[in-house]
Amino acid sequence: MLEIRDIAVHYGRHQALDKVALDVAKGEIVVILGANGAGKSTLLKTVAGLQAAVHGSTVTLDDHRLDGLPPHKVVEAGLALVPEGRGVFGELTVAENLAMGAYAQRARGDEARRLAQVLALFPKLAERRGQMVRTMSGGEQQMVAIGRALMSAPDILMLDEPSLGLSPLVCGELFDALEKVRDTGVGILLVEQNARRSLEMADRGYLLENGRIVGQGTAAALRDDENVRRAYLGAA
């Protein structure tokens, strides 16, 4: 179980996050909804060790404290981030990108089995193992990014707007894959602008506004919530 408590982040005078608390259990999908600038990316980056938080912020994974650790130690502890914009290596092949994900100690010795799982999850990548990633479509590159994160054998997978810029069809394929990942027991923390589709898939969700959690509930409850419908689902 991932437990985030009292996360506060300042950019100079601007407070991007204020006392944010949330939980993600293994085998569930949790979505964070929020407008542009609400602090969603900052939250994922902070949990991943890429952004410093104010003293007193804590991130715990199975009783193991992660706050203050450098990013590679966070990965080593079982938490992987698929960043906004994917962060794939365009000049390397699909196979090379996936291999980069398996450098973590926790993943060593099990690379072949994990690679087989990733290629089963994304059959398109299996056909294109030797292809240079920069020549691939946005959806395929997102599959590479998710596959690379999965190669590190995460207990919790965090994704920052994976559907950005993708067609509904490709977005559907990606979300179907995330449901399969969840069913293997991995916990997923997802930041998404596609509120409708992500609430269909998620188990629970949180609403982030101006750096604060202003609502939370099961995905079904959020789908029925009047404010959520108006602000995120485009209901009249």
Ligand code: ATP
């Ligand atoms: P978006 O969906 O637009 O990416 P977001 O919810 O992910 O938005 P963040 O990127 O976390 O929001 O940004 C939260 C706030 O912090 C915004 O007001 C943003 O301008 C500010 N911010 C983000 N990164 C920095 C930075 N490196 N320096 C200064 N301010 C920043």
